[in-house]
Amino acid sequence: MILHADADAFFASVEQRDDPRLRGRPMVVAHEVVACPSYEARALGIHAGMPLRQVQRRWPDVLVTGYRSEAYEEASALLFDLFRRFTPLVEPGSMEEAFLDVTDRDRGDVTGMAYALRAAARTEVGLPVSVGAGSTKLMAKLASRRAKPDGVVVVDAELEARVRPRLRLDELWGVGPMSYEKLHAAGLFVVSDLQGLSEDDLKRVVTTAMARRLVSIARGTDDATVRLPGPRRSVSASRSMPSTRTRSKVVAVLDECVGRAIARVAALDEPARLPARLEVLVRYDDGTQVLERGPLDVPTLDADTLRGAAVELLDRTGYEWDGRGVTMVGVTLPLPTPPSPPSPRPASRS
Template sequence: MDDEGRGGARTGPWAAPVLHADLDAFYAAVEQRDDPRLRGVPVAVGGGVVLAASYEAKRRGVRTAMGGRAALAACPDLVFVRPRFEAYTEASRAVFEIFHATTPQVQGVSIDEAFLDVRGLRRIDAPPVDLAARLRARVRDEVGLPITVGVARTPFLAKVASRVAKPDGLLRVDPDAEDAFLHPLPLEVLWGVGEVTAAKLHVYGLRTAGDVASLPVGVLAGILGPAAGRHLHAVVHGRTPERVVVDRRRSSVGAQRALGRGPHAPADVRAALLGLVDRVGRRLRAGHRTAGTVVLRLRFADYTAATRSRTLPQATASTPELGAAATALLDAAGPLVAARGLTLVGVALTGLAPDTWVQPALPLGGPDAAGLDGALDAVRDRFGAAGVTRASLLHRGEGMAVPLLPE
């Protein structure tokens, strides 16, 4: 009998064929790798806001998205480092090459984590836990970064296993002991249970996955709503999808930059934004994609955030066009930026589509519009008013006369 998944025996080394690989404190780890002076000391990447913190800093109470002053209050010897996104992108690319060398079934989740389905290697390679150990060794030796891997029957359980095993660990969840692993865990460890959901459950004295598992689905639906209640009931009972999704195309591409506390000159913010547009535009073209919408993301000194978007007349991968849309959004948000103080700027491109067939927009507007009008007037003067007409009028029977051209 096959031993893969619930459909067969839930025993044997191949009963848990899904890996979740997650780089540890990624941005901070890259900085510590590249600068020996930072190793073993608390490090935060960012400026006014913490984008990432090393585990030395996390153990002292520093958290992602924490303000710089609060981080220094929690850890006075914290070392702040300006982010180097190009270095992080290069490190991520090297790690993902190792992922794809392990198995073609890779689902990237973010720049620093992915799911790997290795069930197809059953007859030609080592068991999943051995593959995970080999992957960790390769990332450490070839890229110089620590990585944690969870191994389980489903992507959800593998993700939770990697969370429990951090930092720099390896944990396999035996399919026959999933409840014993899952039920003692705090609700906050469960993938998809955020602070709001956990707070609602805490009101009812529910603290662990086991507490939730003891409730009927109808009770959870009453607390969280029908959809969320059914989902969480399935989660705590191990009834989540078993397959890794590898054919889903990315729906967006983005980048952001921490600016630190200002004030910042508008020209400097504009330059930072255009640098981000250069980066995402290059990634867009490398993936043979076009974007239909530009999204501007702003974070302010009072820890609030704002998002603005603009849908383009024509999908494009042109950096000048994308940059023009992004800077127009920034200009429109000028009063908000001035009032709140900007600490982070980001840009995202959405509405992605393949660039196989792209119809460029005709340059019929802008500074050439007057010349176009003059040309159309000249045609009508020579050939009559029906010589040129709008295509939108043709279905109404207007403008159908064909002018006689002079011999």
């Protein structure tokens, strides 16, 4: 069985944990744009991506905190330490969620483990974590969605047999809006509509990979393998903002992203893996994204060097003269593959 553990309103929950004045009150973590609203704020209709100015104009009593990356990264580390106490088989989904393979652990008491994990997260980390359990990653993730906020949902074999055929295709993990539009146009709306269709049938509607995934979901043979993370291939940081072309605002956000990316690489504690390249991503207010990448003169984590290189790549996007407003800036530091351990030498023959 698979558990999917997901911290509720992660950034906001960390802020409410650390500041008692925020608890039980509508609040948002934001810097010009809402990064994470608390559940109290969500009840008002506030959602991530909303301009902060709009929130403050419409809901003047909503409390606002800034983004504290170090606090969130520390809370994430504590959560994952907790996850690995329940099982060594942990696959991160993001900094606040993961899949855990708990097959045959704790005498097979999946429900007991789910409740114990939720309680330990509240007691030891101080955060609400919703936990879903199922035979596959899909079922576990759907269960944790149903469990929110701060709950537990276990999908056993009997419940899965009833629920799986009725799952809407647009709520399946990995089925995006474009794929769903094609499935909808073909008269396919729920998993039971896929019964009797082969991979070749579905390849006429969606991509080969999506067709293969949908067939496995219809048969109940979708992914149940928890994959341990390998060495990080890259580290990224990004931030949304209200639409702007003002250079000082865009560069300030870029500088912040570079600083956060540097801190994340440094936290890996792998001094030999310094970035030799840099990527800068700009998203415009029509949803279009532009990516610029370039090499560094030498592999480095020097902040001034990386900020200078990032600004050069930003300028190459032409955002100041594009006419569209910038709504997001991101930085990626690709990391070299770690060196393989030396092969043992064969014993010499005397």
